[in-house]
Amino acid sequence: MLRMDNGGSEHLSAIGPPQSAEETPILLPVTCPVCGTESLTEYPVLVVMTALTRWHNMALYASCHEGSWDASSAEMARIRAFLGDPWIEAHRHIMPPATPDPSASP
Numbered sequence: 001m002l003r004m005d006n007g008g009s010e011h012l013s014a015i016g017p018p019q020s021a022e023e024t025p026i027l028l029p030v031t032c033p034v035c036g037t038e039s040l041t042e043y044p045v046l047v048v049m050t051a052l053t054r055w056h057n058m059a060l061y062a063s064c065h066e067g068s069w070d071a072s073s074a075e076m077a078r079i080r081a082f083l084g085d086p087w088i089e090a091h092r093h094i095m096p097p098a099t100p101d102p103s104a105s106p
């Protein structure tokens, strides 16, 4: 049954202010290493961006089995291809400025 008298148009406008971009979760395709089930798993955009541009690694988890694992280079490449370079470039601005890591530089 459709109810049109609800005035519920708020949830239709999913476009929020740009400031909330880093809090918006994104769905990534993840294949469970235990059973091979592919599912879409939610990740915070900031985590995905940091993983793609700085860590070159991230912890993945599947909803069907407990536990997480480190993404392989193939999985990172798949995630990058899934999102696409334009998406990555469009979200670069949410990254905090790079801070020098004293343990990484001489």
Ligand SMILES: [Zn+2]
Binding pocket: 032, 033, 034, 035, 036, 037, 062, 064, 065
């Ligand atoms: Zn599984």
